Amino acid sequence: MIVKAVFSVTALSGVLAGLLVIADKYLADYGECKIDINDGSKTLKVKGGSSLLSSLAREKIFLPSACGGRGTCGYCKCKVTDGVGPLLPTELPLLDEAEKAKQIRVGCQVKVKKDIKIVIPEELFYIKEFQAEVEKLEDLTYDIKLLRMKLLDPTEITFKAGQYAQLYTKPYGKVKDVVSRAYSMASPPSTKNYIDLMVRLVPEGICTTWVHQHLNVGEKVKVVAPVGDFYVREGEGEMIMVAGGSGMAPLASMLNDIAEHPVNRPITYFFGAVTKRDLFYLDEMRELEQRIPNFRFVPALSKPAPEDEWQGETGLITAPLENHLKGRDTSKVQAYMCGSPGMINACVNVLTKNGVDRKNIFFDPFA
Numbered sequence: 001m002i003v004k005a006v007f008s009v010t011a012l013s014g015v016l017a018g019l020l021v022i023a024d025k026y027l028a029d030y031g032e033c034k035i036d037i038n039d040g041s042k043t044l045k046v047k048g049g050s051s052l053l054s055s056l057a058r059e060k061i062f063l064p065s066a067c068g069g070r071g072t073c074g075y076c077k078c079k080v081t082d083g084v085g086p087l088l089p090t091e092l093p094l095l096d097e098a099e100k101a102k103q104i105r106v107g108c109q110v111k112v113k114k115d116i117k118i119v120i121p122e123e124l125f126y127i128k129e130f131q132a133e134v135e136k137l138e139d140l141t142y143d144i145k146l147l148r149m150k151l152l153d154p155t156e157i158t159f160k161a162g163q164y165a166q167l168y169t170k171p172y173g174k175v176k177d178v179v180s181r182a183y184s185m186a187s188p189p190s191t192k193n194y195i196d197l198m199v200r201l202v203p204e205g206i207c208t209t210w211v212h213q214h215l216n217v218g219e220k221v222k223v224v225a226p227v228g229d230f231y232v233r234e235g236e237g238e239m240i241m242v243a244g245g246s247g248m249a250p251l252a253s254m255l256n257d258i259a260e261h262p263v264n265r266p267i268t269y270f271f272g273a274v275t276k277r278d279l280f281y282l283d284e285m286r287e288l289e290q291r292i293p294n295f296r297f298v299p300a301l302s303k304p305a306p307e308d309e310w311q312g313e314t315g316l317i318t319a320p321l322e323n324h325l326k327g328r329d330t331s332k333v334q335a336y337m338c339g340s341p342g343m344i345n346a347c348v349n350v351l352t353k354n355g356v357d358r359k360n361i362f363f364d365p366f367a
């Protein structure tokens with residue numbers, strides 16, 4: 001009896017909460033609201049009711065967003081000094097105490113319902129929306145495609161090697177919504193009129209299924225770029241790079257940029273794959289070894305198949321990384337990593353255990 005009553009109350013609260021969300025979405029009219037940016041340096045007038053992320057995007061100001069507004073990546077955080085209510089339950093997992101104290105909010109979760117004031121870094125004003133055309137779509141491996149997009153409007157991009165682009169999908173099949181996802185730019189900054197991405201198919205993934213199975217050469221697409229703070233920092237010590245799968249993308253961009261603008265530092269790049277069929281860009285890396293003095297590319301297979309006849313490094317990528325670091329002076333080493341969060345965490349442990357300063361470790365987890 002008690003269980004039944006508790007169940008009924010819970011179900012009723014759920015229905016009421018759902019009705020409130022629907023009423024807020026379709027019936028509430030918040031009229032025109034002002035968004036004051038950086039103490040009056042810019043003021044936008046927007047229709048109230050949408051998230052801060054999408055309200056700004058409609059005005060062509062782009063907060064970083066890797067998850068496309070699903071409230072999972074935390075990239076869209078920004079300081080809101082006035083005009084929003086208390087923290088929402090959906091923001092709490094993404095904010096630490098220091099951020100809460102500094103009035104940081106999650107841009108895709110807070111809604112603009114009255115005049116608000118925000119503070120954002122100046123560099124966000126340089127993120128632009130591009131109309132582009134698919135120029136090339138080719139297999140790098142059985143599950144990674146190279147997507148080349150020629151920029152149509154604007155026709156050129158300026159970015160730092162390592163930064164990413166937000167790619168917007170189109171509705172297909174049963175997927176009716178447009179989503180955006182983050183993809184690191186694989187082309188170097190010198191190729192200003194196109195962007196290369198390396199997209200690994202995630203089973204059931206909305207954007208990667210679209211790219212792999214629905215997108216065609218010649219089609220028009222929308223991208224927002226450049227985004228992110230993953231790029232090569234000044235320094236004198238060795239650069240260690242680690243990647244797996246499509247994590248190759250930003251590192252290929254960085255290495256091609258370094259080949260064009262030499263840095264005079266040793267560079268060692270550890271690339272992890274399972275079997276030989278997961279390896280790609282080997283010729284490109286061998287060519288870069290010729291062009292960049294003191295650059296070494298070290299591919300490692302965790303489970304080489306017998307037919308691979310693999311002579312190179314074996315084991316998880318942490319094994320050759322650890323061997324390389326052991327006994328070295330790592331005080332000036334900088335590390336740049338891209339790939340799965342699991343691989344990155346394991347490598348951060350190996351690097352710090354071997355004396356690399358945590359401040360000198362930079363990464364973009366592809367989550």
Ligand SMILES: Cc1cc2nc3c(=O)[nH]c(=O)nc-3n(C[C@H](O)[C@H](O)[C@H](O)COP(=O)(O)OP(=O)(O)OC[C@H]3O[C@@H](n4cnc5c(N)ncnc54)[C@H](O)[C@@H]3O)c2cc1C
Pocket residue numbers: 066073164181182183184185197198199200201202203204205206207208209228246247249250364365366367
């Ligand atoms: C800064 C940044 C740069 C990135 N750069 C690249 C890149 O260069 N190339 C690239 O291929 N990807 C990259 N990613 C990942 C990319 O943004 C997407 O998350 C990924 O492609 C999945 O998108 P989707 O829409 O196909 O899957 P979704 O529809 O978002 O997800 C479908 C399901 O798969 C799970 N899932 C999501 N991502 C992964 C994953 N990577 N592996 C396993 N399961 C997953 C989700 O939890 C969900 O259950 C990057 C991510 C970030 C944050």
Ligand code: FES
Pocket residue numbers: 053064065066067068069070071072073074075076077106107108109
């Ligand atoms: S866009 Fe990912 S959490 Fe807001």
